[in-house]
Amino acid sequence: MGVRPVRVAVTLGDPRGIGPEVSEAALADREVAGAASFVRVGTASLLRSGDDVSVGDWTAEDGAAAAGRIAGEAIRRAVEMAMAGEVDAIVTAPIDKSAFHAGGWRYPGHTEMLADLAGVPRVVMMMAAERTALGGPLRVVLATTHLALRDVPAALSADLLVDQASLTWRALRDLWRIPSPRVALCAVNPHASDGGLFGDEEARIVEPALARLRESGVDAAGPIPADTVFTRAVRGEFDAVIAPYHDVGMAAFKTAAFGSGVNVTLGLPFPRTSPDHGTALDIAGRGIADAGSMKEAILLAVTLAERMRGGG
Structure with missing residues (x-):
């Protein structure tokens, strides 16, 4: 049969x-x-x-x-x-x-x-569009999902970003069939905090996560400010962006791909x-x-x- x-x-x-x-x-x-x-x-x-x-x-x-x-x-x-x-x-x-x-x-x-x-125990919420208004594909993972903005800093951790980026990297390799996926971690604060002037989440959370990801073999870049990372992804520099909270990721994604995007739950x-x-x-x-x-x-x-x- x-x-x-x-x-x-x-x-x-x-x-x-x-x-x-x-x-x-x-x-x-x-x-x-x-x-x-x-x-x-x-x-x-x-x-x-x-x-x-x-x-x-x-x-x-x-x-x-x-x-x-x-x-x-x-x-x-x-x-x-x-x-x-x-x-x-x-x-x-x-x-x-x-x-x-x-x-x-x-x-x-x-x-x-x-x-x-x-x-x-953990899933990844990815917004994926293989075609966008800007040309190239855009895949955005929401590290935190349905939370009030005031609750985001407490919900973010290096462990969370490592888990989210690792699950994403494996899905890109195994399901999207991208041989060597490249993942970007979007900054939490404006200008990636500009050396601590606008917050400490980049130094305290994002950078330790990046170090652990690279040690595990994940090709990860960051922290990259939100005002440039999504454009760089659409141009082909990254295969997915890990956004720290819902609206920073969704605003960029829906601007580029509304009507053709798909919400994918990874990890199920x-x-x-x-x-x-x-x-x-x-x-x-x-x-x-x-x-x-x-x-x-x-x-x-x-x-x-x-x-x-x-x-x-």
Whole structure:
């Protein structure tokens, strides 16, 4: 018997948002449809075939809390399927975090929930775009994710940066098939603190992390100020940038790649991707949502699943 085609679970996200419609449009795309087999996971009212997996009927309850509860239940069920080997990868449509929390899920977001359900101690949140408005690829890792800015300095450590950069470097080598990956560590403070004038995180955290990374064989550069590191990456000097906090990385990434970027969770025992946008509740159901990022997320999940299985 031959090896079965890659099978991907697509969670439909918050049923009030654009997740269901961009998922449907992406799955109907000829390139996507021929790439793998797919199973939708979500509220019964949005499913299309007997292969899809219902986690309840949102229309029977309605309301934000019900939408958040069922969006989280779809994630939980998809992870269960991936851990059992029933699917090879997961693509997640956007959730609304306030509804998600109102629905009873006590996670800051997808990333943290996935790590907990999969039983892994640490994951990496990477935003990846193989094509950008500036030409070259851009891959940005968020060392800290959903935190208030005031909490970032306490959350950063040399251990965290070493773990994040090491996981990223291995993924670039093993899944992206880059023979000798180059990783840059973005500075925390303006001008990389300018010798301590604007903070001490570079000397206290980033530089010790760099020394340890280089000792372990990781090609790492830094600390490089945020106002230059992303441009240098797009020009081909680095294969990924480790950003110290959410918005410094996301602002640069979405400026260069909005609509074509993909959120990838590294460190899970299966590939997980998602589009680079939110639920867009204000335009849901109007037929104007762009499915481009969802299409890219699905295609990348298929590619990573094939490579994780030893092919591709």
